[in-house]
Amino acid sequence: MLMMPLLNLQLGDRIVTLMAALVLVLQIAMVSQRWIVIHIRIFAAQSLFLAMIAATIAWFNHAPHLYVAAALTLVVKVILVPILFERLVKRMEIHEEIEPFVNVPLSVVIAGGLTLVGYVVAASFYRPDAPGLGHNALAVAISLFLIGFFTMINRRKALTQVLALLSLENGLFLAAISLTYGMPLIVELGIFFDVLVAAMVLGILVYRIRETFESVDVSRLRRLRG
Amino acid sequence: MTERMMIRLIENAAQLFLLLALAPLVTGVIRTLKARLQTRRGPGILQPYRDLRKLFRKGMVIPETASWIFAATPWVVFFSTLLAGLMIPMVAAEAPLGLFGGVLAVIYLLGLGRFFLALSGLDSGSSFGGLGSSREMTISALAEPAMMLAIFTVAIGAGSTGLTEIAGAAIGQNWRFLAPAQMFAFAALALVLIAETGRIPVDNPDTHLELTMIHEAMILEYSGPYLALIEWAVSIKQLVLMTLLINCFWPIGLQPTWFGFGALQGIGWLLAKLLFLSCAIVLLETVNAKMRLFRVPELLAVAFTLGSLALVSTFLF
Numbered sequence A: 001m002l003m004m005p006l007l008n009l010q011l012g013d014r015i016v017t018l019m020a021a022l023v024l025v026l027q028i029a030m031v032s033q034r035w036i037v038i039h040i041r042i043f044a045a046q047s048l049f050l051a052m053i054a055a056t057i058a059w060f061n062h063a064p065h066l067y068v069a070a071a072l073t074l075v076v077k078v079i080l081v082p083i084l085f086e087r088l089v090k091r092m093e094i095h096e097e098i099e100p101f102v103n104v105p106l107s108v109v110i111a112g113g114l115t116l117v118g119y120v121v122a123a124s125f126y127r128p129d130a131p132g133l134g135h136n137a138l139a140v141a142i143s144l145f146l147i148g149f150f151t152m153i154n155r156r157k158a159l160t161q162v163l164a165l166l167s168l169e170n171g172l173f174l175a176a177i178s179l180t181y182g183m184p185l186i187v188e189l190g191i192f193f194d195v196l197v198a199a200m201v202l203g204i205l206v207y208r209i210r211e212t213f214e215s216v217d218v219s220r221l222r223r224l225r226g
Numbered sequence B: 001m002t003e004r005m006m007i008r009l010i011e012n013a014a015q016l017f018l019l020l021a022l023a024p025l026v027t028g029v030i031r032t033l034k035a036r037l038q039t040r041r042g043p044g045i046l047q048p049y050r051d052l053r054k055l056f057r058k059g060m061v062i063p064e065t066a067s068w069i070f071a072a073t074p075w076v077v078f079f080s081t082l083l084a085g086l087m088i089p090m091v092a093a094e095a096p097l098g099l100f101g102g103v104l105a106v107i108y109l110l111g112l113g114r115f116f117l118a119l120s121g122l123d124s125g126s127s128f129g130g131l132g133s134s135r136e137m138t139i140s141a142l143a144e145p146a147m148m149l150a151i152f153t154v155a156i157g158a159g160s161t162g163l164t165e166i167a168g169a170a171i172g173q174n175w176r177f178l179a180p181a182q183m184f185a186f187a188a189l190a191l192v193l194i195a196e197t198g199r200i201p202v203d204n205p206d207t208h209l210e211l212t213m214i215h216e217a218m219i220l221e222y223s224g225p226y227l228a229l230i231e232w233a234v235s236i237k238q239l240v241l242m243t244l245l246i247n248c249f250w251p252i253g254l255q256p257t258w259f260g261f262g263a264l265q266g267i268g269w270l271l272a273k274l275l276f277l278s279c280a281i282v283l284l285e286t287v288n289a290k291m292r293l294f295r296v297p298e299l300l301a302v303a304f305t306l307g308s309l310a311l312v313s314t315f316l317f
Helices: A009-033 A038-061 A065-092 A106-122 A136-155 A158-180 A185-211 B002-037 B047-058 B068-087 B105-122 B127-158 B163-170 B180-196 B224-249 B262-286 B293-316
Strands: none
Touching: A009 A038, A009 A136, A009 A158, A009 B180, A009 B293, A038 A065, A038 A158, A065 A158, A065 A185, A106 A136, A106 B293, A136 A158, A158 A185, A158 B047, A185 B163, B002 B047, B002 B068, B002 B224, B002 B262, B047 B224, B068 B105, B068 B224, B105 B127, B105 B163, B105 B224, B127 B180, B127 B224, B127 B293, B163 B224, B180 B224, B180 B293, B224 B262
């Protein structure tokens, strides 16, 4: 008896919950990571799971336009943005480690605490009678959002802040697909275009900051310089 | 009364034999696999047995400054580990000494062994020993809470901290480990396993380099039969922790009791799962470099966070 007989929707719910948990684990791994290239790759892996969640919801809820969202996530966040950032890292010759303001063990524990907050907030949205997928996914989405914010505050370098912003955006995407099973396609297209443009603009901005200040450490951006 | 007692005795003897015989083999398999993965020939999977035989035949050097703790430690470590091994379900969910204590007893029996090892490291008076003891205690103080949280997550599912009940509740739920809470707990316990058995990102079991060694520094003064006892106990501890991880999270093939033909099937599954876990450990050891000591708390903080998430998510969802 390897496979229990399950309703389709329950199976879908399980798969989504499992992948949402993996996404959350990767988010916490990102908080604990010191090397920027690995950080970028973890972000790519997280986005890959997100694309798989979108595809799963599309399959079990018969929402074909979510396949487009999944494919776009795959192209933009798993392939384009990581390549863009790795090239940026190579061009700027960043070799030093990420130095967060709060030390890493404490950051990880804080990330755990923020996840609890996410779960508590999501629990108030929980309705046993409401049909559908992924109540756990909402909790994970809120946690991603909070941890993303925390990571942005916690990092000195502009590039890692951009990565945190993108993982925060992953949380928004997860919340959107787990609550609504897909917004209208045109909205999603807009969002993806936004993300791509934001990543490019921020990439250029990071490069400019470095050109001007000889560092991407934003805590040095206090002085005005003509 | 007698028949029941006889069965109990046979169970105990069988598990005792399995622990004593299998533990060096697991160590040997891990070493050989690792050597092969690094394109070395390796010493062969039976080498730990040969090492033990050689050490038992040798004489001993005992430091002049050492007290009775130095002589008592190998025995305490060996028997506390063995006792912990008899309390965990290996082949069947029913642990031979399961009635004497649950998972807390297992953890603290292993803790007793570690405590004595740390004492003996200090006792010999060598500076390396003290250094190893302090490192070992630092790591274990961080690993223990994570381990507790992960174990409690599993215990809540079974409604008991008895390992017989925990393993019994897991039987038949072969896909349960895919639930998020179980997965968090599994990840936390796997990280703790690496830290507790002194595997590579935390400690390197193959080196005597003074900057990096943790466990080896504590037992540096031991030689001959005492060293053999400690080495044997360490490999049994590794087997115990691996079995705990396997039987709590992958209950496929675990038998409810030891009876008859089922026991053979149970042993087969146990060996297969141990081999799988060994391969995973070997892969992890080969692709990772050893961490600096001050980075180890980061790894264990991740384990702790995963453990607490596991515990909380069982309550909330």
